Structure formats: structure tokens, C-alpha cells
Amino acid sequence: MVVAALAVTALTACGGGQQEAPAKNADGSTTLDMWTFADVHATYYEEMAERWNEANPDNEIKLEVTVYPYDDMHNKLQLAVNSGEGLPDVVDIEVNKFANFVKGEHPPLVDLTEAAAPYKDDIVQARLDLYSKDGKVYGFPTHVGAFTTFYNTEALEGAGIDYTTIKTWDDFKEAGVRYNEETGKAFGVASTSVMFLEPLITAQLGGQFFDADGNVQVNSPEVVETLAMMKDMQDAGAISTIPGGSPDSEEAYGAINDGDYAAIVYPAWYTSRFVDYMPDLAGKVAIAPAPVTDDAVVQTIGGGGTGASVPAVSPNKDLAAEWLAFAKLSPEANVAVWQVLGFDPVNMAVWEDEDVTKDPENKFNEYFQTNLFDVLGEVKDGIGHFESFSDPNWPTVDDTFRTVTLNEIYENGTSAQEALDQTQADLQNQLGQ
Amino acid sequence: MKQLLYSKRLAPYLFILPFLVTLAVFWIVPLGRSFVMSTQEVLYGQATFIGLDNYERLWRDRIFWQALYNSLRYTVLTLVLLIPIPLALAALINSNIGSARIKAFFKASMFVPALTSVVVAGIVFRLIFAESDVAIMNQVADFLGFGPVRWLRGDATGLVALLAIALWRWTGVNTMYFLAGMQAIPTEYYEAASIDGASKVRQFIHITIPNIRPTIVYVVTISVYGGLSMFLESFMLYAGNNSPNNQGLTVVGYLYRKGIEENDLGFASAVGVVLLAVIMAINISYLVASGTFKKEAA
Known part of the structure; x- marks a missing residue:
């Protein structure tokens, strides 16, 4: 009897992996799991989830962010994508690790080209190229990193x-x-x-x-x-x-x-x-x-960077992709990237908006003697894309x-x-x- | 059912079946898969047969040989430290010196490190061996009149830190094995020897050592395996798999780097297969040389 039970357990353990259907919570919201490796990113995404909910009261999301140490998160993700099990709905992938996740002909990430389309024209193309392969965008950038x-x-x-x-x-x-x-x-x-x-x-x-x-x-x-x-x-x-x-x-x-x-x-x-x-x-x-x-x-x-992606097996991938485009590429997201994170946003229009960049209340403006955007303005036309980064x-x-x-x-x-x-x-x- | 349980022919097989099933599911099958994968290039949802290419790359890979050298060096040094020291401690505990209560406390405290998590221990040791001149080891070094030393930057000093963890963690366990072996030796042997005028040292060499030989063989075997498959200690000590100049990289660390960090599972499987072969070669030749198989056959 014990043996039979054991054998059955072993078999079910091997045979799992069906895709779940998108499930909504009782209040009509959808829970999205997210992994990241930086505390400050988590704060930022939570803020962007709130703003999304204000703008989309009929399609709210409940974002649950888990922060892991850098190596641990990427290793855990690598194991998860290989087995297709236990993946989050959205994940931050650091640029130096990104190429690992788009190897082969069937990358385990969702093609985000369509979700990026509405914002594409304002974004520094070099930063999208960093997370693209064969013309498909697999991740959204956070900053230029000049x-x-x-x-x-x-x-x-x-x-x-x-x-x-x-x-x-x-x-x-x-x-x-x-x-x-x-x-x-x-x-x-x-x-x-x-x-x-x-x-x-x-x-x-x-x-x-x-x-x-x-x-x-x-x-x-x-x-x-x-x-x-x-x-x-x-x-x-x-x-x-x-x-x-x-x-x-x-x-x-x-x-x-x-x-x-x-x-x-x-x-x-x-x-x-x-x-x-x-x-x-x-x-x-x-x-x-x-x-x-x-x-x-x-x-x-551009140096360093993080591409946010949606794993292909996520049951909520359409909503996740839509929210992610809003959270990383929209003009308001790019303002928040500066205000919350202090990064140089990928939407160049923000660089010229003095209400945002010269805000005297901003903690980064308070800290530094010079304004980051004055410096960026000087190099703006000389930012190259270093192709080796996307090899x-x-x-x-x-x-x-x-x-x-x-x-x-x-x-x-x-x-x-x-x-x-x-x-x-x-x-x-x-x-x- | 009752008939089956009482059947002399079938019941034994029934009883060992749970073990065989677990062995097959969690050991034999993954092992077989590793052999297969080591001849493939594995990508998401696609695996291509590439023959022995992975092994060929492995053969020419300087980093792999460095990792193997690191693992072998660590194994040999842990054997040098972790057989004689616990043996001496076990003999001490087994002797008449000291009160039983102190010995019980000593035994318990020696064993505690084996129960703590390597993850926690690794982090603590990393801080102990930190570069800063206020870190514990640098204060010790300062007291002894040298330093500060950049412990985890140098090859030899990094090895000292790894051996310190091994010593701290496994001394107690090995002492327990040896002690258990010693306590199984009939006291008559010692009585007879002392009547014949043999000193304590001679008793130790001629009675204790030969009698706990099976224990020593066992401890050496698991130590060889443990040393060659060491990974977590180094991973925690260096806060990841990337130590300066790969000085802390072990074979399993290299497997992990290739398979998990660089997503080259085929190559990593080849590393695993080679490691298995190396460990088996060392252990089987040791067991043959120490006569373990012969005794069973006799």
C-alpha cells in the first residue's frame, strides 16, 4: 500500500505543469507576482501598480514583489525557466544576465513588441535593442545609464x-x-x-x-x-x-x-x-x-541596466505585459524613474521637462551640487550603443x-x-x- | 496480502521496494539523464545531439582543471586535518582523564557546528575573514604582529579560510565516529596489554587503530566524497561563485556556474559525469587497497 502511494506521488510529481487559467481575486483584481533583485526597484514598481489601479479601476492588479539577492534571483529564475515551473508573472533581469534567457529558438519570455508599440517613438532605441533579439523585444529598460x-x-x-x-x-x-x-x-x-x-x-x-x-x-x-x-x-x-x-x-x-x-x-x-x-x-x-x-x-x-520581462508560461501574461509597458515606458513612469529611483529615464522627453528635472524638492537635486540633467544634456547627442552588451x-x-x-x-x-x-x-x- | 507478507521468498523484496523506488526515481533516472544530456546542447525546449563535444571542450578548459585542482587540494588538506585531529580528540574523550560531565559537555559542543546551517556559517566566516582591519582575523593577525591581511583576496589565505570552516564544522562529527568505534573495543584487550607492560601510546597504535580500521575507512571514504563535492562553503564564503581568479572555485561550483549561471546544461552535465568518475575512481581504488571488498567476500 505504502509502495503504491509512494509510486503515485512520484508520478504526479513528474507529471505536473499544466498551465493555469487566468484567475481573478474576489474583488475583481488580478494578482501579479514579481521578482526583482533591488529594494529600490520594488518601491518603484509598487508605486506604479498604485498608479495603474487609479487609472484602470475596472482592471486592478495586486502586485506582490519579492526581492532576492542578485545572484540568487537570476539562478532561481534560470532553474524555473528550464523546468517551466514556479515562475513569477513579471521579472527583472539584469543586462549582464539577459542574454542567457533569450538563447535558442524558443526563448521562455513573452514577445513584448506589441505592448511597447504605443510608447516606442519616445524611447531611446539603443536601450530597447539591448533586450531584443531577432527584432522582437523581450524586456523593457529602466534607464539609459549614461x-x-x-x-x-x-x-x-x-x-x-x-x-x-x-x-x-x-x-x-x-x-x-x-x-x-x-x-x-x-x-x-x-x-x-x-x-x-x-x-x-x-x-x-x-x-x-x-x-x-x-x-x-x-x-x-x-x-x-x-x-x-x-x-x-x-x-x-x-x-x-x-x-x-x-x-x-x-x-x-x-x-x-x-x-x-x-x-x-x-x-x-x-x-x-x-x-x-x-x-x-x-x-x-x-x-x-x-x-x-x-x-x-x-x-x-549606457552602462548596466535591467530589463523587465514576462515569462511565457504566466497565466496572466497579457495583463502583465500591458501593465509593464505602462510601468516602464509611459511618460509618467519615466518621470517616476527619476523621482523615485534617481535614474536617467529612457524617455528623452522627460530630460527636457524642467518642472521635473529642476524640482528643488527632489532628494537627488538636494543632494548633488550640480543637476544631473544639465550633465546629461551635454552628452545627449553622443550616447552610443555598445553592441557587445547584447551579444x-x-x-x-x-x-x-x-x-x-x-x-x-x-x-x-x-x-x-x-x-x-x-x-x-x-x-x-x-x-x- | 497476509500470504505475501509471510512469504519467505517475496517479502524481502517487498520490504526493500520503497528504497529501490526512491533510488530509481531520485538517483538512477537523473544520473542516466545526466549522461544523455552531457552529449547534447540543451536550450529552452530543444536538445541537439552533439556527441562528445562537451567532453572535448572540458578537456581543453583551463578553468575546469583549475577547479579540479582546487577540489583535490581541498580534499587532501581536509583529510590531513580531519583524520588525526578528531582521532586524537576521540582518544582523549575515551580515556580516563577528566570528569564525565565535562566530557559530555565537550562532546555536545563539538557537535553543534554540524547542526548549524552552512549558509549562516559561511556568512559569519566571511565577516570574520573580511578585509577591514577591525575584522576578527585581522585583529588576531594584528595581535600576533602582522597584517592586516586581505584574506579572501589571496589564494593561500582564502584556502585557510575554507579549511577553517571545514575544521570547525566536521571535527565534531568525525570525533563522534571514532569515539563510537573506540567504545566498541572490548576492554579486555587493554587490560591484557597493560599487564604485559604496554604503554598507552603502544596500546593506541596496536589495539585502538587496528580495531577502528573499518571506521577510519568509512570516514576517509565520505571525506573524499565530501571534499570533492564541496560547493556551498566556498559559495557562501565568497558571497557567490565568482572568487578572485577563481581561487575558491570547486568542480561543483564550476558545474553550477556553467549549468545554472550560464545556462549551458549539456556542458554542466559533462562536468558532473567527470566528477562522478573521479570520485568513484578514487574511492573504489581506496576501498580495494584497504581490503574492504575482500573482507566481505571472505
């Missing part, structure tokens, strides 16, 4: 440095060396666990991490020049490694807050980290454009750089050429190219 530099002006004044004169990487290096000699403290950051500056400089030099046929090419002249430039800045004392491996980690927030690092070159969304985690620097930080190389091909690119093999490349290559160069002192040749060989083998 690179900016955050200067601790109080620290710089002490060393007699005027940040407004820093335009190129040579200026940046010179200022860094002087600052370092005057104060003995670090100026810029050489991150080992996050790769942002390297794609930026490579893009400015006109390079990519892959060749035209999509084969990995991380020892191309531009990438080698990029890493050699970074290494040179590190050797000169202009940039240093940071506790935690990148400015976006808890150990680093403490160090930056204490004034141990004076210049952080990071995507614009880093504003939120200052406001949330570095209260001591309020009023002391100025935002300026990121440095450029001489004869830069593009001035800046299906980008996750593996990014992963290898963050674990091995950047450590070899910035921590172990291996030369850029040598480290990149080794990485190229490793990646070619791993990717079967």
Missing part, C-alpha cells in the same frame, strides 16, 4: 583641483596623480568585480569585445589599449582598487562616504547609491560628464573578466596584453569558437 563622474569637491578643493577642467582621460590621470601626491588618498577606482569603465573606454576608442561575426575578440587592439590605459593610470596612482571590488558594494559605500575615493566614474544611476548609502557626502558631490579619449568615437554609452555570449565574457582578467591586471600586475591573450584563449575554448 556614464558620469561623481567628484567629491570638498576633498578636491583641499588638493587644489578644479574638477571642471577634467575633460579627457589624460586630464583625469593628471588630476588623479596630483591628488594622490597631495593627500596620499585614492582618486579614481579600478574595479575588479564589476566591468564598466573598460567597455566605456573601448567604445570611445571605437572597439568592441566581439568581431563582426560574433566571435569573441577580447585581445583586439582597442581592448588592449583600454586595459593598458587603465593599468597605466593605476601604476601612476590615479586609480586604485577598492574594498568590495567595485564602488557598488557595501564595503565601498563606507570607504567613499569616508572620503577615501574622490572621483567615481559610473553610470548615472549611481546617484541613488549616494543618496541612500552615503549620507555624509550630501552637498559635497558634483556630477560631471565621464572623461573621454582623444578623438572619441562616442562620448558615452548572446556577453554573460560569459563579463563573468570571465570579473573573476579572472581584471584581477590579473589590477591585483596581480599581469600586463594587459598577456592577461587578454590568456582570456581570449580561455573564452574561445569555453564558447566553442
Whole structure:
């Protein structure tokens, strides 16, 4: 008897997986489950769910957001999409992981092209391209992530440095060396666990991490020049490694807050980290454009990002897609992206709306000496799309750089050429190219 | 039904059936699937047969060999630490030294780490070995006159942290195994030996060790398996699977990275199959060398 029961349980456990029909709650609303990996995103989505409900009283949603740590959420999602079980209705996927979820001919995500159609014309196309494959949009972007530099002006004044004169990487290096000699403290950051500056400089030099046929090419002249430039800045004392491996980690927030690092070159969304985690620097930080190389091909690119997607097996996928387009692409959503998150929104019309951007009550405007949108206005026409970010093999490349290559160069002192040749060989083998 | 339960021929099979069913459903079938998947390229809803390509890539993969080296190194060092130390502690507990109450407390407290979650322990150890100069290990280092050390950045120091977790966690368990073995040895042996004038050390070498041999064989076998399949400790210590220069990457960590983090399940299955082969090769040759199979046959 026991055996029979056991066998039956085992069989049912294997045979599940039918799709449920859309189910409404007793009050007529629909529950949407959502996963994300950032607390601030959860706050934002809850706000957008409320606004949706105000505008659509006959089609209310009940949003239930779960926040998981970054790695855990993506790993859990990877397992869930492979088994087709236990998926949420909406999920945030970080850009460096996105390519994993659109592999093959049957991506497990809903094609959102139609839901995006009403808003498409106002959105920075490069950011939609990041989450598209074969002409289909699978995720909605949150921000542009244009690179900016955050200067601790109080620290710089002490060393007699005027940040407004820093335009190129040579200026940046010179200022860094002087600052370092005057104060003995670090100026810029050489991150080992996050790769942002390297794609930026490579893009400015006109390079990519892959060749035209999509084969990995991380020892191309531009990438080698990029890493050699970074290494040179590190050797000169202009940039240093940071506790935690990148400015976006808890150990680093403490160090930056204490004034141990004076210049952080990071995507614009880093504003939120200052406001949330570095209260001591309020009023002391100025935002300026990121440095450029001489004869830069593009001035800046979008760095980082999160694509919000709808898993294909969701019983509520139509409603989820409609709400998601409202929550991420509509003009009011883009205003909220700035007001709640402090990010540079993908709807460029918002950048020009001074009522929004110059609002003196805004916590980000209160915190920084300069206005983010003035800085963005300067680079607006020079934002390039870095194609390597949307290559299906980008996750593996990014992963290898963050674990091995950047450590070899910035921590172990291996030369850029040598480290990149080794990485190229490793990646070619791993990717079967 | 009654007839079946009392049947001498059929009842034994009926009784072991639940075990066989679980073994088949949760072990044999997944294992077979892994073999099949290791010869495929697996994508969402599509699997293509690609022969031994995954194994070929694996053979040429520097990171895989590094992971295997890391796992083997960890296994050997845990064996070096986790056999002699628990053996000595067990002998101490089994001796006449100290009161029974203190020994009971000692045994209980040694065993507690095995009951705590590796996840919690890993996080605590990460903080203990943090880079900051106020972290516990750096204060110890400072007291001893060196440091601060960037523990989890260096290969050797990172290994020290991993071994510290292993030592903290498994010393108690191994001590219990050895103690159980020692308590099964008849006291007459020791009496006879002491009448013949054998010292405590000689008694330990010539009576205790040979008598708990089966226990030692068992502990070594599960330690080899445990060491080679270690993953969670490293995953928690480095707050993820990406340690600097892959210094904390184990074979299972690499399997996890390839299969779960990079969605290359075919390749990950090949890693799993190779790991199984390595563990079986080591353990079976050890069991043959230690005469375990022979004894059963005799």
C-alpha cells in the first residue's frame, strides 16, 4: 500500500505543469507576482501598480514583489525557466544576465513588441535593442545609464583641483596623480568585480569585445589599449582598487562616504547609491560628464541596466505585459524613474521637462551640487550603443573578466596584453569558437 | 496480502521496494539523464545531439582543471586535518582523564557546528575573514604582529579560510565516529596489554587503530566524497561563485556556474559525469587497497 502511494506521488510529481487559467481575486483584481533583485526597484514598481489601479479601476492588479539577492534571483529564475515551473508573472533581469534567457529558438519570455508599440517613438532605441533579439523585444529598460563622474569637491578643493577642467582621460590621470601626491588618498577606482569603465573606454576608442561575426575578440587592439590605459593610470596612482571590488558594494559605500575615493566614474544611476548609502557626502558631490579619449568615437554609452520581462508560461501574461509597458515606458513612469529611483529615464522627453528635472524638492537635486540633467544634456547627442552588451555570449565574457582578467591586471600586475591573450584563449575554448 | 507478507521468498523484496523506488526515481533516472544530456546542447525546449563535444571542450578548459585542482587540494588538506585531529580528540574523550560531565559537555559542543546551517556559517566566516582591519582575523593577525591581511583576496589565505570552516564544522562529527568505534573495543584487550607492560601510546597504535580500521575507512571514504563535492562553503564564503581568479572555485561550483549561471546544461552535465568518475575512481581504488571488498567476500 505504502509502495503504491509512494509510486503515485512520484508520478504526479513528474507529471505536473499544466498551465493555469487566468484567475481573478474576489474583488475583481488580478494578482501579479514579481521578482526583482533591488529594494529600490520594488518601491518603484509598487508605486506604479498604485498608479495603474487609479487609472484602470475596472482592471486592478495586486502586485506582490519579492526581492532576492542578485545572484540568487537570476539562478532561481534560470532553474524555473528550464523546468517551466514556479515562475513569477513579471521579472527583472539584469543586462549582464539577459542574454542567457533569450538563447535558442524558443526563448521562455513573452514577445513584448506589441505592448511597447504605443510608447516606442519616445524611447531611446539603443536601450530597447539591448533586450531584443531577432527584432522582437523581450524586456523593457529602466534607464539609459549614461556614464558620469561623481567628484567629491570638498576633498578636491583641499588638493587644489578644479574638477571642471577634467575633460579627457589624460586630464583625469593628471588630476588623479596630483591628488594622490597631495593627500596620499585614492582618486579614481579600478574595479575588479564589476566591468564598466573598460567597455566605456573601448567604445570611445571605437572597439568592441566581439568581431563582426560574433566571435569573441577580447585581445583586439582597442581592448588592449583600454586595459593598458587603465593599468597605466593605476601604476601612476590615479586609480586604485577598492574594498568590495567595485564602488557598488557595501564595503565601498563606507570607504567613499569616508572620503577615501574622490572621483567615481559610473553610470548615472549611481546617484541613488549616494543618496541612500552615503549620507555624509550630501552637498559635497558634483556630477560631471565621464572623461573621454582623444578623438572619441562616442562620448558615452549606457552602462548596466535591467530589463523587465514576462515569462511565457504566466497565466496572466497579457495583463502583465500591458501593465509593464505602462510601468516602464509611459511618460509618467519615466518621470517616476527619476523621482523615485534617481535614474536617467529612457524617455528623452522627460530630460527636457524642467518642472521635473529642476524640482528643488527632489532628494537627488538636494543632494548633488550640480543637476544631473544639465550633465546629461551635454552628452545627449553622443550616447552610443555598445553592441557587445547584447551579444548572446556577453554573460560569459563579463563573468570571465570579473573573476579572472581584471584581477590579473589590477591585483596581480599581469600586463594587459598577456592577461587578454590568456582570456581570449580561455573564452574561445569555453564558447566553442 | 497476509500470504505475501509471510512469504519467505517475496517479502524481502517487498520490504526493500520503497528504497529501490526512491533510488530509481531520485538517483538512477537523473544520473542516466545526466549522461544523455552531457552529449547534447540543451536550450529552452530543444536538445541537439552533439556527441562528445562537451567532453572535448572540458578537456581543453583551463578553468575546469583549475577547479579540479582546487577540489583535490581541498580534499587532501581536509583529510590531513580531519583524520588525526578528531582521532586524537576521540582518544582523549575515551580515556580516563577528566570528569564525565565535562566530557559530555565537550562532546555536545563539538557537535553543534554540524547542526548549524552552512549558509549562516559561511556568512559569519566571511565577516570574520573580511578585509577591514577591525575584522576578527585581522585583529588576531594584528595581535600576533602582522597584517592586516586581505584574506579572501589571496589564494593561500582564502584556502585557510575554507579549511577553517571545514575544521570547525566536521571535527565534531568525525570525533563522534571514532569515539563510537573506540567504545566498541572490548576492554579486555587493554587490560591484557597493560599487564604485559604496554604503554598507552603502544596500546593506541596496536589495539585502538587496528580495531577502528573499518571506521577510519568509512570516514576517509565520505571525506573524499565530501571534499570533492564541496560547493556551498566556498559559495557562501565568497558571497557567490565568482572568487578572485577563481581561487575558491570547486568542480561543483564550476558545474553550477556553467549549468545554472550560464545556462549551458549539456556542458554542466559533462562536468558532473567527470566528477562522478573521479570520485568513484578514487574511492573504489581506496576501498580495494584497504581490503574492504575482500573482507566481505571472505
